[in-house]
Amino acid sequence: MEQNLQRRSGVALWRQIADSISSDIVRNIQDPNGKLPGEIALAARYGVNRHTVRTALRALSEQGLLETRHGDGTYVLRKPHVVYPLGRRTRFSDGIGDQAGAKRGRLVSSMLEPAETNVALGLALHPGTQVLRLDTISEADGYPMTRSTSWFDAGRFATMADFFSRTGSITAALKHYGIEDYFRKSTRIHARHATTAEIAELKLSAGAIVLVTHAVNATPEGEPLQYSITRFPADKVTLSIETDIAQ
Amino acid sequence: MEQNLQRRSGVALWRQIADSISSDIVRNIQDPNGKLPGEIALAARYGVNRHTVRTALRALSEQGLLETRHGDGTYVLRKPHVVYPLGRRTRFSDGIGDQAGAKRGRLVSSMLEPAETNVALGLALHPGTQVLRLDTISEADGYPMTRSTSWFDAGRFATMADFFSRTGSITAALKHYGIEDYFRKSTRIHARHATTAEIAELKLSAGAIVLVTHAVNATPEGEPLQYSITRFPADKVTLSIETDIAQ
DNA sequence: CAAATATGTCTATTCGTATAGACAACCAAA
């Protein structure tokens, strides 16, 4: 019984258990076939009723993470945890490439809009300047891993959306504008509960936690190119920073 | 009415509202005196009953973030949001120093124990080697901002705990061993719900989210010195990475 | 096949969450 659960917290026990199973149990599974401990064993471990565990397992099954077999047990369908590097030259495809299968970005929508304060600040533009907004979803292993909104100076990158749709890559799209290289200039990270829209787009179970990064990408000269807000499912993603000490 | 709340999610509406107020509203307050919108206005904005908003406000008041004045309104007592830099040479006191008042670490406990897999891997030791474990809490502005557990090679840093207690600083303690400089070698970041212990130690409201970093600090030569797991209250802390492009 | 073990379903009860409305108590400004 690992008494890590809190009652009367505003977060239901079944949700805490679902988070725990998704982020801990699944990664430390001993069974070679990916079989989870039984419902009764899990109930004992968390110190709750078996029905509460079942609610958690049902949520994860509906999410596609687990499969329960009547009379047999519960099995892990996939181990969705990936490490996402936040290095200075990180690209999504670079980082995830060796950990999962498919890795292209998919354009959800694009539009022109006036820059809000944050965006203008990040891109070093005046607030209200027209900017191009791209909403994208990236997948790893067929499952959504990032939900990203990016802004670009509309005066310069008006047709970004077309290039991105064709290639599924910001890097490739920027090459059409003669930008051969760019860098992660600054990144801010926080975490919160997922919104309704994020639940749907990232195929999360309701009440899940998302990691959120606000990043500015820039040319080697430091000129801002892209301001982006990216949301990761916290139970499936660990962000990683590797520092080159001898720099 | 910003319909960002989800029902039947396993996360109570009052908790979602508390998180939202803590991380959004408080930062974007218009009123110069730090007065929040009224309960009825908030209820309308979130599309919930006034009593639900009151539950959220009560949680934040008990946490010390807000103060409600009968017949007047609700006021922000402190804006607890700090940006915590994760640069390669970051020290806690360096990063938080200019954003808040007090900033020293406090030793909660220290002990010798055999290194577990993660710790051994991070410190490049064999699993089971004796390591010194320090449990510390750092505060900014009088409020807990980090809850950290660090491990050091016990053969080398046996009396770390004493030095740390006296100075409240890992950096200072390491100097006693002739280590003038050290660097953040690698950092991994994820997020989850806070445990019961973390609720108490970080003075969180129950059900809060914590950002968790697993970091290895090393000498300039790359020799691992410290493996640490640090937990930050997600509603009060944003982690930040600034990259020096021209490096 | 039989036994042991696992998940699936059902009923019942208790407590936390959320809504609804009414009214009291209090404060600030006209």
Next chain:
DNA sequence: TTTGGTTGTCTATACGAATAGACATATTTG
């Protein structure tokens, strides 16, 4: 002092969350 707006408290109701126990049904193993 009066008025309007705000928080505080109370009652009532409905539903979700969690517990408890019993039993059905399916699978695996001996």
